[in-house]
Amino acid sequence: MMKFILFTICFLHTYSLLAIPKKPIKVFSHPIRQIRFWDLPSQQSDQLVRPAGTAMIEYLNSYSRLNGHTDKIKSIPISSPGYKLVLKAFEQIPTKVKDLVRGKFLGIFLVKGLQTTGFAEYVQNARGRPMGGFIVLDWSKIVGKSANDFASWKESLPFEDTLGEYRFKVKLEKDQDNNTTSAIRYILIHELGHLISVGRGFHPSWWSHPKYFTNSTTSFPFTRLSWTTNVEKDRYQLKDEFQKEANVGFYRGKKLSAKLIEVVYKSMKVTPFPTLYSMQNPFEDWADAFANYVHTQILKRPFRVEIFKKGKLIHSASQCWNETRCFPKKKMLDRFLKTI
Numbered sequence: 001m002m003k004f005i006l007f008t009i010c011f012l013h014t015y016s017l018l019a020i021p022k023k024p025i026k027v028f029s030h031p032i033r034q035i036r037f038w039d040l041p042s043q044q045s046d047q048l049v050r051p052a053g054t055a056m057i058e059y060l061n062s063y064s065r066l067n068g069h070t071d072k073i074k075s076i077p078i079s080s081p082g083y084k085l086v087l088k089a090f091e092q093i094p095t096k097v098k099d100l101v102r103g104k105f106l107g108i109f110l111v112k113g114l115q116t117t118g119f120a121e122y123v124q125n126a127r128g129r130p131m132g133g134f135i136v137l138d139w140s141k142i143v144g145k146s147a148n149d150f151a152s153w154k155e156s157l158p159f160e161d162t163l164g165e166y167r168f169k170v171k172l173e174k175d176q177d178n179n180t181t182s183a184i185r186y187i188l189i190h191e192l193g194h195l196i197s198v199g200r201g202f203h204p205s206w207w208s209h210p211k212y213f214t215n216s217t218t219s220f221p222f223t224r225l226s227w228t229t230n231v232e233k234d235r236y237q238l239k240d241e242f243q244k245e246a247n248v249g250f251y252r253g254k255k256l257s258a259k260l261i262e263v264v265y266k267s268m269k270v271t272p273f274p275t276l277y278s279m280q281n282p283f284e285d286w287a288d289a290f291a292n293y294v295h296t297q298i299l300k301r302p303f304r305v306e307i308f309k310k311g312k313l314i315h316s317a318s319q320c321w322n323e324t325r326c327f328p329k330k331k332m333l334d335r336f337l338k339t340i
Contacts, residue, residue, distance in 0.1 A: 027066050028207060032059040035123050035131040038106055049086045051075045052109040052136065060136065064115065073113035082110050082139040089184035094298050096337065097189065100196045104132040108188070114138035116251045117154070118187050120194035120287075133195035137187065147172040147182035155276065155305060160255035169306040172295070186295055193290035194283065202332075203282040210236055213282075222289075223282040225328050226272055236281055238271075250277065261307060265315045272329055274320045293333045297321060 031037045032055050052075040060073045076082060086108055106123065114136065122133040142150065151170035173182045197203060202222040204213045210229045213220060213236070230237045273279045278288035295301050296319040307315040320326040
């Protein structure tokens with residue numbers, strides 16, 4: 001069996017990859033996560049995308065501190081052009097995707113200071129049953145970036161290229177559609193993927209303990225395609241056998257040496273993951289696979305990752321949905337999205 005490198009990639013949205021913090025109660029039970037806090041969900045354009053209020057900012061900063069960050073998250077003024085661009089991007093998302101959260105989607109909020117580009121969370125009733133969800137976007141990480149520029153920048157984040165030898169080039173759009181709105185649309189589909197998964201059993205809850213995944217032998221079929229649980233280290237890990245373990249981060253944490261770039265992408269070619277981002281944990285596995293599938297299979301948009309070293313092309317890969325390695329996930333996504 002070919003051995004691979006395991007990437008334990010840290011991400012603000014979920015901390016279940018690591019041991020569950022001892023005192024998350026303040027965040028878990030925050031009023032913002034209770035359905036009684038919210039007005040009835042609305043799909044109306046004047047309510048869909050709006051500034052983050054005091055309670056939302058308080059919640060996000062509490063969550064940020066829980067994950068070891070000190071950055072101060074702030075709301076984006078309503079005068080920002082970001083609100084109209086985000087609404088335009090949302091309107092471009094396929095109706096069948098939006099229908100999956102219709103009546104339960106509580107809105108999109110723009111901020112700056114997140115440790116990631118997007119954040120999705122569900123809210124619950126008094127019995128802990130998920131009742132809806134919201135999305136938060138860090139506008140400062142998106143503004144001024146075209147879809148291809150944004151995707152290329154994000155793809156390079158796990159690596160420390162001190163010599164400046166490597167260049168990442170990701171194609172999400174053809175030239176005529178390569179704009180900020182297209183970048184936002186891809187990000188929103190990813191975050192909607194998180195919300196769509198809640199309560200549908202594709203993966204465990206990001207608020208649940210990894211041991212519950214270990215004890216369940218038949219549930220969470222999407223996660224079981226790629227993941228198991230490391231009981232000793234109290235976290236999820238990829239099912240395959242790996243050479244070494246490296247703690248790296250897309251938006252935070254220690255980065256991998258650029259010397260490992262070729263090894264990483266060569267290894268990925270025989271895994272069931274459509275993107276490097278989806279290798280972080282079971283939750284990003286689902287959300288980024290969902291986004292990439294919708295982007296390429298439903299919207300019929302391009303996806304290609306190219307990496308250059310000193311100007312020479314050393315890696316090139318397109319979407320994996322026609323490859324045997326991604327068939328099991330494609331089959332599950334086909335069935336899910338074609339039955340709605």
